[in-house]
Amino acid sequence: DIQMTQSPSILSASIGDRITITCRASQSIDRSLAWYQQKPGMAPKLLIFKASILETGVPSRFSGSGSGTEFTLTIGSLQPDDFAIYYCQQYDRPCSFGQGTTLEIK
Amino acid sequence: QRQLVQSGPEVKRPGTSVKVSCRGSGFIFKGSAVQWARQARGQPLEWLGWIVFNTGDTNYPQSLQQRVTITRDMSTSTVYIELSSLTSDDTAIYYCATIPGHYWGQGTLVAVSS
Numbered sequence: 001d002i003q004m005t006q007s008p009s010i011l012s013a014s015i016g017d018r019i020t021i022t023c024r025a026s027q028s029i030d031r032s033l034a035w036y037q038q039k040p041g042m043a044p045k046l047l048i049f050k051a052s053i054l055e056t057g058v059p060s061r062f063s064g065s066g067s068g069t070e071f072t073l074t075i076g077s078l079q080p081d082d083f084a085i086y087y088c089q090q091y092d093r094p095c096s097f098g099q100g101t102t103l104e105i106k
Numbered sequence: 107q108r109q110l111v112q113s114g115p116e117v118k119r120p121g122t123s124v125k126v127s128c129r130g131s132g133f134i135f136k137g138s139a140v141q142w143a144r145q146a147r148g149q150p151l152e153w154l155g156w157i158v159f160n161t162g163d164t165n166y167p168q169s170l171q172q173r174v175t176i177t178r179d180m181s182t183s184t185v186y187i188e189l190s191s192l193t194s195d196d197t198a199i200y201y202c203a204t205i206p207g208h209y210w211g212q213g214t215l216v217a218v219s220s
Contacts, residue, residue, distance in 0.1 A: 001167055034206040043201055043210035044151065055208065087151055091205050094165040095141055097151040 002027050002090055006098035012106040013078055021073045021101045023088035028068045032092035035064055035073045038085045038100075047086075048073065078103075108134055110202055110211040117217045123190040126214045128202030132183045135159040139205045142176060142187045144198040144216075152198075156205060157185060192218045 003026040013019050023033065031051040036044035046055045048064035051071055061076040075082055083105055088098040113127040128140065142154040155166040157176045164176050175188045185202060197218045202211040 036207060038151075043203075043213055044207060045210075046207045049206040049208075089151075089153075089206070091141075094156060095153045095205065096167070097143070097153055100150040 002029065002093055002096050004088055004090055004096050004098040006086075006088055006101050008101060009099065010102045010104065012104050014106045015078055015080060017078045019075050019078060019103065021086055021088075021103075023066075023071045023073070023098050025069045025071075025090055027093070029090045029092035031067045032090055033064075033066070033071050034089045034091065035062075036087045036089065037082075038087065044087060107131070108209060110134070110204075110209050112200075112202060112211040112214045115215040115217070117219065118192050120193055120218055120220055122192055123188060124192060124196075124216050125186055125188040126200050126202075126216065127184050127186050128211050129182065129184045130209070134204060134209055135178075135183055135185070140176075140178070140185045141203050141205050141207075142185075142200065143203065144200045146195075146198040149198075154187060154189075154200075159185070189216075192216075194218050 005024045007022050033051045035048040038044045047058050047062050052064045063074045065072050086101045108131050110130045116124050118124050139156045139158045141156040143151050145151050155176045157164045166174050173190045178185045199213040201213050
């Protein structure tokens with residue numbers, strides 16, 4: 001099974017900051033990668049799929065990049081609603097999630 | 107309205123099995139795959155498997171392959187996950203979702219307790 005490693009595990013940032021979360025795959029997954037945001041008590045919400053395609057309705061401050069084994073999620077200017085847990089998921093062979101990144105207010 | 111609706115909470119004894127359902131609007135599943143994931147309290151998401159709705163082909167993680175079965179009923183647009191030989195470590199919220207996860211179910215709490 002493909003292992004997904006996210007970094008950092010915890011990220012402290014302020015409103016207006018630009019932040020980046022990294023996800024590395026143990027084998028190449030081409031661009032079969034999704035990013036999710038999860039808030040307490042809620043199901044995950046899709047932000048990005050196919051590594052860089054923004055899901056409908058997701059603010060443009062979110063962006064994704066990468067291919068093969070290394071991927072990034074960038075939030076261009078943090079808003080109060082963005083503090084949550086973020087997960088990557090590969091859906092190439094077959095599926096697996098990263099361990100999550102908690103984005104907290106500094 | 108496009109949505110996935112899961113069955114209600116379950117309380118099970120150790121050693122027994124649980125079966126959770128996920129019903130979708132028909133066009134969500136047509137030609138696509140449906141995955142299951144779970145999340146124990148304070149823990150990350152864990153992928154449990156997928157089923158290709160049209161063919162019934164399945165794939166499971168090696169860690170759970172002996173205990174998990176995913177099936178579907180095409181006539182009711184419903185996908186099921188069954189987990190056997192339950193232990194307290196299986197206590198979690200279980201989610202169904204499309205692949206990738208454009209749509210998610212509301213989650214089903216499965217509690218395993220003696």
